[in-house]
Amino acid sequence: MRHFFQYSASPLYAQAADAMRERIVKGVWPIGMRIPSLPLLSKEFGVASITIRQAVQLLKEEGLLQPEQGRGTFVKAKPLVHPQMQVVSSLVALADLYRELTPRLIPISEGIAKPKIESDDGIPAPKYHLLRRVHSYEKQLTSVISAYIDERIFKLAPKRFRNELVIPVLMDLKSVKIASARQILTISTAGVEAANALNISVSAPVAEIRRVFCAPDGTVIYLGELTYRADFIRLDMDLLA
The missing domain is CATH 3.40.1410.10 (Chorismate lyase-like)
Structure with missing residues (x-):
């Protein structure tokens, strides 16, 4: 199985979550969209299904994804904009x-x-x-x-x-x-x-x-x-x- 990710000290599930989060941020996966199934993502990223499941769980805890019984997993929200990063002059x-x-x-x-x-x-x-x-x-x-x-x-x-x-x-x-x-x-x-x-x-x-x-x-x-x-x-x- 060929990995989608380059070598990193971070867990594969965190790297998978990064890639999925980026798709949400950029609108590749818009709010309300059903994301690809775990087997499809596992094949695309070249990692085990349990790794994708852990990544989805992480994004669920962040409030970005919402699994629905019998229907799949849907994009619930985009990441929050960090309130501290405002340009101030003093x-x-x-x-x-x-x-x-x-x-x-x-x-x-x-x-x-x-x-x-x-x-x-x-x-x-x-x-x-x-x-x-x-x-x-x-x-x-x-x-x-x-x-x-x-x-x-x-x-x-x-x-x-x-x-x-x-x-x-x-x-x-x-x-x-x-x-x-x-x-x-x-x-x-x-x-x-x-x-x-x-x-x-x-x-x-x-x-x-x-x-x-x-x-x-x-x-x-x-x-x-x-x-x-x-x-x-x-x-x-x-x-x-």
């Missing part, structure tokens, strides 16, 4: 946007860690507290983030940092002054760690965002490395604004 606007969001925060790891700080980022803080976690909306894993917070600042509100989005907490701390804040967005492909965290295949398209906030003295007080699933991203830009 840190205040970004913080306000984040205050409106209520993702489920799924911890992966926490502890003292050293981020990779580039020469033009700023001055490294003595110690950083790392919060690595996944954001989930509507039971769908949407992004994974590694948040490096100056340990001195983390100690000001450890409970809030652990249970809330980082940027609004930083903005609320009166003793914390942010003199510069920049972010870089790069379209890339998922590495093994991001793929495992988001349940997508290795090399699946993703958007990577790197955020660096500095204090007035140039110390990097926050460095965030985020990876978003590409099917949850929409950038809507008014080119005449």
